[in-house]
Amino acid sequence: MIRASAAVIGAGVMGASAAYHLARRGWRDVHVVDRSAAAGGGSTSRATGGFRAQFGTAVNVRMSLLARDALRRFPEEIGCDPGYVKAGYLWLARSEPEREALRAALHVQHESGLPEATEVGPAEILGLNPAVDLGGILSGTYCPSDGFLSPLAILNGYLDASARLGVSVHWGAEVTGMKRGGEGRITQVETSSGTISVDVVVNAAGPWAGSVAAIAGVPLPVTPLRRQAAATFPCDLLPERMPMTIYVGDGFHLRVRDGRILLLRPTPGIPGRPFDTSVDPEWIEDVARIARERVPVLREAVVDRGACWAGLYEMSPDHHAILGPAPGCPNLYLINGSSGHGVMHAPALGMLLAEIMTDGRAATLDVEALSPERFTRAGADVRPELL
Numbered sequence: 001m002i003r004a005s006a007a008v009i010g011a012g013v014m015g016a017s018a019a020y021h022l023a024r025r026g027w028r029d030v031h032v033v034d035r036s037a038a039a040g041g042g043s044t045s046r047a048t049g050g051f052r053a054q055f056g057t058a059v060n061v062r063m064s065l066l067a068r069d070a071l072r073r074f075p076e077e078i079g080c081d082p083g084y085v086k087a088g089y090l091w092l093a094r095s096e097p098e099r100e101a102l103r104a105a106l107h108v109q110h111e112s113g114l115p116e117a118t119e120v121g122p123a124e125i126l127g128l129n130p131a132v133d134l135g136g137i138l139s140g141t142y143c144p145s146d147g148f149l150s151p152l153a154i155l156n157g158y159l160d161a162s163a164r165l166g167v168s169v170h171w172g173a174e175v176t177g178m179k180r181g182g183e184g185r186i187t188q189v190e191t192s193s194g195t196i197s198v199d200v201v202v203n204a205a206g207p208w209a210g211s212v213a214a215i216a217g218v219p220l221p222v223t224p225l226r227r228q229a230a231a232t233f234p235c236d237l238l239p240e241r242m243p244m245t246i247y248v249g250d251g252f253h254l255r256v257r258d259g260r261i262l263l264l265r266p267t268p269g270i271p272g273r274p275f276d277t278s279v280d281p282e283w284i285e286d287v288a289r290i291a292r293e294r295v296p297v298l299r300e301a302v303v304d305r306g307a308c309w310a311g312l313y314e315m316s317p318d319h320h321a322i323l324g325p326a327p328g329c330p331n332l333y334l335i336n337g338s339s340g341h342g343v344m345h346a347p348a349l350g351m352l353l354a355e356i357m358t359d360g361r362a363a364t365l366d367v368e369a370l371s372p373e374r375f376t377r378a379g380a381d382v383r384p385e386l387l
Contacts, residue, residue, distance in 0.1 A: 015204030016158035017350025023165035035174035046311025061112035070347035083150025088243035207312035319384040
């Protein structure tokens with residue numbers, strides 16, 4: 001039987017960040033378990049690699065700023081390039097309610113320490129992305145310090161840095177059970193590779209976090225949601241440093257990555273098959289049609305169906321992360337529910353969780369808004385934010 005001070009379930013970017021930050025804070029005998037055969041077998045490898053601080057709530061803006069600082073330190077602290085590129089995010093509004101939503105979010109951003117985010121009119125939009133058809137666009141917002149990152153570089157960087165600090169990762173180890181003792185505490189984690197005796201457990205299982213929590217007998221409102229990505233054949237129709245361009249109304253957005261143009265638009269998952277990551281051919285046709293209408297130069301682009309993919313978001317009811325000890329299970333810590341913001345916020349969330357687990361509270365940032373208990377409080381507001 002393995003003895004662990006902390007067993008981290010999930011070796012994606014969130015689990016890797018948590019393990020690294022725990023080890024950096026002096027934790028020893030940290031063990032990470034993951035059912036994949038090697039790094040990148042889960043949802044991290046399917047992320048599109050956006051990074052933004054343009055959110056509509058203060059806690060998300062401040063987490064992005066915290067993560068941005070970590071990304072800037074990454075080469076020196078972790079030892080590799082996280083791929084952070086300041087290409088900007090350009091949000092576009094085509095109705096008055098959308099414009100007002102962007103303005104409300106902009107106010108929050110300025111109040112939360114992001115002064116460089118600005119409102120832009122049609123002429124400025126055309127300067128930032130000349131390929132966009134301005135028909136119907138009223139205005140937008142733009143932040144030059146938003147941009148892109150490399151999900152796998154961050155994941156592998158944290159895993160390598162963790163290993164240097166003594167963290168052990170067990171691949172091909174699926175969690176099959178948990179034993180709880182006095183006061184509801186977890187005493188053992190049973191896996192397909194053996195049993196781990198634990199002091200604490202970290203649930204970093206991403207879209208599968210709800211299932212992992214259920215093994216411990218803990219309810220966790222995290223559900224998977226499929227997100228599809230269409231990729232064109234390599235072309236030079238748009239510049240690599242074009243800002244991520246997003247339409248507020250329907251969430252259609254696009255960017256250039258590795259010479260291909262990625263076309264993205266949120267859709268519901270497949271009823272009855274929440275973990276299905278197949279790509280819908282009709283969705284490809286629809287997102288390509290929208291792209292040709294809104295970015296006319298893309299009429300010359302051809303979608304490479306073999307390069308399209310889908311991944312899973314880990315959705316919480318209010319689209320915010322869930323961070324801290326699980327109600328009713330004091331030694332189970334949650335770092336879940338980032339709702340599509342996981343890779344970009346992983347550097348911040350891992351550090352904050354390590355503070356909570358080591359010191360009993362997060363000192364770097366007020367994370368009360370992310371408390372796991374918020375969903376059961378009387379009068380709790382769990383409406384998802386627009387941005």
